[in-house]
Amino acid sequence: MRAVLCETLGDPSLLKIVDLPVPEPQPGEVLIRVRAAALNFPDVLMVAGSYQHKPALPFIPGVEAAGEITALGPGAAGWSVGDRVIFGKRPGCFAEYATVSVEALFPAPQQWSFAEAAAYRVAATTAYNALVHRAALKPREVLLVHGATGGVGMAAVQLGKHLGARVIATGGDDGKLSVVRDQGADFVINYRATDFVPLVKDLTDGRGADVVYDPVGGETFARSLRCAAFGGRLLIIGFTSGDPSILKSNHILIKCLSVIGVRAGEYARHHRPLAEDYARELPRLAALGVMRPHISHRFALEQVAEAMRTLQARQVVGKAVLEL
Ligand SMILES: NC(=O)c1ccc[n+]([C@@H]2O[C@H](COP(=O)([O-])OP(=O)(O)OC[C@H]3O[C@@H](n4cnc5c(N)ncnc54)[C@H](OP(=O)(O)O)[C@@H]3O)[C@@H](O)[C@H]2O)c1
Incomplete structure (x- = not known):
């Protein structure tokens, strides 16, 4: 072969x-x-x-x-x-x-x-573990997805819409972001042209995003603390920017934020019921056409x-x- x-x-x-x-x-x-x-x-x-x-x-x-x-x-x-x-x-x-x-x-x-x-498999498992198990995303919450033009980001946009959230997605190119909009994002932001922090606040009447899904890291994650809602959950997915973030803990305290590490594959290896849930739910979602x-x-x-x-x-x- x-x-x-x-x-x-x-x-x-x-x-x-x-x-x-x-x-x-x-x-x-x-x-x-x-x-x-x-x-x-x-x-x-x-x-x-x-x-x-x-x-x-x-x-x-x-x-x-x-x-x-x-x-x-x-x-x-x-x-x-x-x-x-x-x-x-x-x-x-x-x-x-x-x-x-x-x-x-x-x-x-x-x-x-x-x-x-x-x-x-990889993108769907990551988005599912992050949004369903780790963040418990609820209908009508605001989900901010960074890296939405990439594999794991686009799956999170699709799953977020399926779960009833309002989805704001960021990426670095208007052409790529038009695909993200076609996949269901309610609003797309080209972070090269626009500062996403004030725009997310404007789009949420000053409240901010309930859940932030971040495969990018670095400054993107650090600045997301500024547009997270009170009690928001921030999901650390990866570091495509090349760097993890150095966080200031004051925003986390003042806004009662939860910062959540996500390792979709590793978590299931440590937690057998999660592997069983993947085996049941991921084929079911695929059959429904979610995260195609x-x-x-x-x-x-x-x-x-x-x-x-x-x-x-x-x-x-x-x-x-x-x-x-
Ligand atoms: N935690 C887990 O369980 C898990 C599972 C799978 C993957 N991951 C991780 O998730 C990350 C993404 O994987 P992927 O397969 O989706 O990668 P991908 O398809 O290559 O997508 C990368 C995304 O990152 C964005 N990006 C790259 N550099 C950037 C920068 N400097 N600033 C802002 N955005 C940047 C790109 O957006 P633009 O090009 O539009 O700017 C693109 O949307 C990787 O770090 C991977 O290791 C984690």
Whole structure:
């Protein structure tokens, strides 16, 4: 099978396309013919060796994909050959075949392309964990989503609308933000052209946002304290700006704010009932069409370095995928 292999940590141009034997499914696993695998910001970090999870070299990158089951290992109950599935593997998805535990499978909605299915899991799990479990977002609350032009941000816009919130979304480009508006945002802010802090206050009659969802970090997070509502919840999702924030605790005290760290995957590994809730709720939401990914770029497996550079250059709107 063709696979992307990371033998040396560093720039994506160091990645190789190699021919490897098709793996055998072990007990409780299925073998999947991968049809599409989605790119994620952490893929670039993992290949560079700067992500918190550091797989042993050599490794096949990619953490989420979709395809068809081609074989069942012993005891792999509940699935059949030919089933279209969404799966996660950390890492190992940028290859024509992957073996996966049945616990890491969701059914792929029939009406979705493999590209859409491949791009669902990480963004949807993150938005769901953050908004439902960590912030308990309620109907009619104001949700401010930063990084809304990216994968996890756009999923939060879609889920926020589904949960009945009023959604304000920020991003750095008017063209990309028009897609975010199409995905349901009530109001979009180009942070390069407009200071989001006074605008969020204006849009909420001075009250501020009840929940802030922030994959950007740095100054974006620090300044969000200024436009959070009294009793607001601020969700730390990631640091695409390159830096975590140094916070002044006075705003947190004065406005009784809650600052909440989110690690959607890790939290479920520590808290079994959450993994069971993901397994039940994420396929249900997909079947309803909630958090259907927007795919702006499609690449062949051989173009993996170009795909990663496109993500790094912030040209992707929503998600980019490799098609196999
Ligand atoms: N906590 C969790 O469980 C979890 C799970 C998955 C991912 N994450 C993290 O979430 C983050 C986003 O991942 P993703 O896959 O959505 O990435 P992505 O698709 O590449 O999106 C990145 C977003 O960040 C924005 N951005 C980048 N640099 C910025 C800057 N300097 N200032 C303001 N905005 C900036 C981009 O907006 P513009 O280009 O429009 O400015 C874009 O919307 C990553 O840090 C990732 O590690 C966390």
